[in-house]
Amino acid sequence: DIYEQTDALQQRLNSWRERWRGLRRWFVSEDHLQAQSELLRAKARAAIPQLLAAVAALNERRSGRSDRSADFRVLARWFADTESDADAHRLWRVAFALNPARHLSLQVPAEDVPASTPWADAPVVVVHPRLRERGEIAPRGPAPHVKDRAAARAMLASQIAEERAQVEAARLMLATGNATRLSELGRLDVHAFRLFLALLGEALAAQTTPAQTVTRQTADGLLHIRLEPLSADSHAAIETELGVFAGRDHLVTITPAPEVQ
Known part of the structure; x- marks a missing residue:
């Protein structure tokens, strides 16, 4: 039939026109539509600097040049090699410049004000107009004496040492290596109970079902x-100074981890 042949020819012609239009759009822009080849070229050009930067970073790492992560790893080894806590604190101050500021001279009241004092309740600090206008002021007379905080530091060190000893005693009491029922632990002091809760929380977090035995x-x-x-x-x-901790009974075994030489 001539009509069917005409329709088939028209469909084939439309199909080839669509193909040609698609091929043409790859290379020729139309109105507000940019050609696909131009878009591809722009993407490739934008990716070249990123690729070069990644290659440069890899070359720097291979050549042994230091980066931030490498610096922190070296610093961690230095901390691990310190012989005492005092050496570690000195290394911390040197590495992170945690020193008291002595360059700001203001007329601060003589009485000590706790750091938790709200600014509205704190005593007034007089700021010289020159400091407010120019950001600097030449101090008159000798520099103020640095307040001796040796006693406060000694008291803080004593408190830290006492807390550390209490935590270590709690660890020795719980880490016996023997399987013990929770109902047989007896009364725990505050430090032992806090350590026990931390250990119990880590073990329970690894459970997928309440009846699962876990090692963590x-x-x-x-x-x-x-x-x-x-x-x-x-x-x-379990009776504690904070109250009674109760629940399902478990068999718990706490052992010290072997020391790594």
């Missing part, structure tokens, strides 16, 4: 804990 190493790598749930109707109550 603490985040600091010092202890291993194995927690085995007992029957669902079991009950354990």
Whole structure:
């Protein structure tokens, strides 16, 4: 039929026109539509600097040049090699410049004001107009004496040492290496109870079901804990200075992690 042949020819012609239009759009822009080849060329040009920067960064790392992550790793090794806490504190101050500021001279009241004091309740500090206008002021007379905080630092060091000793005593009390029921732990002081809660929380976080037995190493790598749930109707109550901690009974084994030589 002549009409069917005409329709078939028209469809074939339209198909070839669409193909030609698609091919033409790859290379020729139309109105507000940019050609696909131009878009591809722009993307390729934009990717070249990024690729060169990535290659340069890889070459710098291979050549041994220092970067921030490498600097922090070296600093971590320095901290690990310090022989005492005092050396570690000195290294911290040198590395991060944590020194008291002595370059700002203001007429500060003589009385000590706690850091938690609201600014509205704190005593007034007089600011010289020249400092407010120019940002600098030449101090008159000798420089103010640096306040001796040796006693406060000694008291803080004593408190830290006492807390560390209490935590270590709690660790020695709990990390016996023997399997113990929670109901048989007895009364725990505040430090032992806080350590126990931290260990219990890490072990319970690894459970997928309440009846699963888990073995977990603490985040600091010092202890291993194995927690085995007992029957669902079991009950354990631990008396502490903060109250009574109760729940399902478990068999817990806490052991110190082996030291890495």
